[in-house]
Amino acid sequence: MADFIDRVVLHVTGGNGGHGCVSVHREKFKPLGGPDGGNGGNGGDVRLVADGNVHTLLDFHHRPHQKAGNGKPGMGSHRNGANGEGLTLRVPPGTVVATQSGEVLADLAVAGSEYTVAPGGRGGLGNAALASxxxxxxxxxxLGEPGEETTVVLELKSVADVGLVGFPSAGKSSLISVISAARPKIADYPFTTLVPNxxxxxxxxFTFTVADVPGLIPGAAQGKGLGLEFLRHVERTSVLxxxxxxxxxxxxxDPLSDIDALTKELDEYGDLAGRAGIVALTKIxxxxxxxxxEFIxxxxxxxxxxxxAISAVTHEGLDALxxxxxxxxxxxxxxxxxxxxPRVVIRPKAIGEDEFSVRPDPQSPGGFIVEGTKPVRWIRQTDFTNDEAVGFLADRLAKLGVEAELAREGALxxxxxxxxxxxxxxxxxxESVAGEMGVVAFGHRGTDPRLEAAETRARVSADERRAAKRGRRIPYELKESDGYEIEEPDER
Incomplete structure (x- = not known):
């Protein structure tokens, strides 16, 4: 007999993004081919999909670690890396996805529902895409961004139209065996049924599904006996x-006290007693x-x-029921x-929400912590062994406003x-932040005002030569704001 597993802890990891490529086009008679490094491919996502042909979480009980494919790195000649292969994990309808602390992330109640549990990392841009x-x-x-790694709890809550509730050995398994093709284990001792049927x-x-679940005893709502193992599988039923x-x-x-006890447990678990409007008196x-x-x-x-009043042996009363x-x-x-x-949307980003935040670092006096999706992603994508890449990161952070926010928070x-x-x-x-602090900044990475001044002088000289040929002179005044010093004219 196959095992029935209705709760597992699953460790999932999205695929890593591929690294971008640094390449310069080299071809005979084309000395200035320019950058042609391709982008890395995106890592594959890990998705959970509710499939009506799946009835248990047994596969994940034996294989609790799942990982999607990694993206391929970019190559020269503008060749982008292939995306990583996504991983689709099929679960039974009625599966609830939650964190280890109990926070519900998704409820895959209907066949076809899906949820991306571990997104893959983005591929890194090649130097061709970074040219400006x-x-x-x-x-x-x-660099490619690493895929998200997380641990979730999958919990199966049976999706059935009718749930049979009762004390152990009340005749639930016998009843479902005669009104359907189910063949549960039947015996004359309590808790014969250990898993839902x-x-x-x-x-x-009318066509409907019936769930025969483990027996209920007083205190089940607090976990006594099979407790929550029972109640979990009647939570979704429409009729009890x-x-x-x-x-x-x-x-x-006696029958009346049994019903009172059942009603109390259903109410304590989640106000389920209102669904129990039918009573089947068995073994008549x-x-x-x-x-x-007949008396009660x-x-x-x-x-x-x-x-x-029914009998699973003689089939009396089954048609009416x-x-x-x-x-x-x-x-x-x-x-x-x-x-x-239903389309599951988990924790959507609020409109107008800040892209980053700056707060003091409690473990470093005078230090600060920058939090936000973009800054953290940019840090992961930066090759800190390359000075030019570090400069590009600084430009991105300054453009986003991180430096200005650090200055407002009192960073030195x-x-x-x-x-x-x-x-x-x-x-x-x-420049705006550095000027307020009295620090010299050369502006954008890859630029130097001294080089710009030299280019300005050369351009002015060329303009003056062309103007002299035409018999006129174009005045051009160099300013200190252009990045170099102005000498006073010789009095001679």
Missing amino acids: SRRKAPGFAL LGVVQAGQ VHVVDCATLEPGR DVPEARELA TPDLRERGFEVF TFALGAAVERYRLAHPIEEA PGCDVTIGDVSFGWEPTA
Whole structure:
């Protein structure tokens, strides 16, 4: 007999993004081919998909570690790396995805529902994609971002139309075995049923599923006996049936007290007692049980229950019970239609939410911690062995406003700043921030005002030569703001 697993701890990892490529086009008679490094491919995602053909979490019990494929690195000649192969994990409908602390991430209640549990990392840009008017031949590329790694708890809550609830050995397994093709284990001792059994019932024009779940005892809502193992699988049912043993010889028990105990446990777990409007009095093939069923039926009907006296041995009363169940399920379906598999959206980003935040570092006096999706991702994509790549990171952070926010928070040059898992001594590079602090900054990385001044002088000389040929002179005044000193003219 195959094992039934309804709760597993799953460790998943998205694929890593491929690194970008640093390459310069080299071809005969084309000395200035320019950068042609391709981008790295994205890492594959790990997705959970509810599949109606899957009924247990057994596969993940034996293989709790799952990882998607990595993206391929970029190559020269503008060749991008291939994306990593995604990993699709199929789970039974009714699977709840939660963190280890109990926070629900997704509820895959309907077949076709899906949830990306571990996104893959982005591929790094090659130097061809990083080229610009200021940076014509980048000597660096971005690294691929590592895939997300997380641990989740998968918990299966059976999706059935009808749930059979009752004390151990009340006759639930016998009932489902005669009204459907299910073949559960049947024996004359308590807790014979240790795992849920699902059966499909056809009653005229009605077709519905019935779940036979482990027996219930007082205190189950607090975990006594099989406790939550039982209640988890009746949480999603639309109709609950009290299965009451009228032939029990256990002292201190009778059908009315059994129903009271069941109702109390259902209410304590999650206000489920309102779904239990039908009572099945079993084992009426025993003369004493039949007499007891006839005696208590008026009392149960006064409480608002539909009462059916049945026998799994002689099949007496089964037709009336199944048609009543079919009608109750149909009423529930009309009141709660399911049009399509729900699209699960988890923790959407609020409109206008800041892209980053700066706060003091409690473990480093005078230091600061920068948090945010973009800064952390940029840190992961930076090759810190390449000075040009580090300069590009500084430009990105300054453009995002990180340096200005650090200055507003009171950061001083040289203080420790932590982004992600990287700490460094902060030196402002933005001209506006550096000017307020009295620090010299050369502006954007890859530019130098001294070189720009030399280019200006050469351009002025060329303009003057062309103007002299035409017999006129173009005045051009050099300013200190152009990046070099102005000498006073010679008095001679």
